[in-house]
Amino acid sequence: MPKETFYNLPDDKKTKLIAALHKEFSQVSLVDASIANIISYAQIPRGSFYQYFSDKEDAYFYLFDKQISFAMEQFIWILQKHNGSLFDASIAFYQLIVEEQEHFTFFKNALLNMNAKIEKSVSGIFASEEELDHFKNIYNHLNLSLLKIQTEEEIFQLMKMISAITFYNITEKFSKDFPIEISIKNYQSQLDLLKKGVIR
Known part of the structure; x- marks a missing residue:
């Protein structure tokens, strides 16, 4: 499950991050998915990703x-x-x-x-x-x-x-x-x- 910091994000930032997750996970499997791509699409620092999710599997199953x-x-x-x-x-x-x-x-x-x-x-x-x-x-x-x-x-x-x-x-x-x-x-x-x- 996402961390509390994710749920506290402003709606526009949350929407942008969800769109980035959707883009990456719609193109490749969970195994091949790249956090680097996700943070690039979302335009956030890598450290911010880990403030919101434990890992890419956590993000994947949130979207799932x-x-x-x-x-x-x-x-x-x-x-x-x-x-x-x-x-x-x-x-x-x-x-x-x-x-x-x-x-x-x-x-x-x-x-x-x-x-x-x-x-x-x-x-x-x-x-x-x-x-x-x-x-x-x-x-x-x-x-x-x-x-x-x-x-x-x-x-x-x-x-x-x-x-x-x-x-x-x-x-x-x-x-x-x-x-x-x-x-x-x-x-x-x-x-x-x-x-x-x-x-x-």
Whole structure:
């Protein structure tokens, strides 16, 4: 987590530093990221960086958490727009990410350069024991009358499956550079299987 001095920065300086982090971490992996580049983009002394963050990993996961929060806000907005339909919202959310990549450049780069910590954070974004607030927020906006299942535990497990399918497809689209229409079609087909079930 950032240090208190970061949160006490004036808004303009904080915004400039966040933009510098976003620029560097959207271009290279965490391993290859350079503090020298970040301080150059932000136009701050090297010592100032360490007044705000312990190291580049600290800065990276601060930005990562901000992106996850942004993704959650987008998903809730889409879920409300689709009247609480989980499957319709999931498809619209997926389409947003793959079509509007400029808003998700950091996220795209994170998925293409995943380590165990990033993978765990991404795979559990909508439903994990560590992020129960995310799940509760989604659950409270769902139209449960559209689903056969009703219990919180069943919906929690469903959300874990949708989350896994979503981020597998996003990673595959970015890594293999699939055309958008094929990527969306593949994703929709997989969600349709989940929706219908496969047992007679």
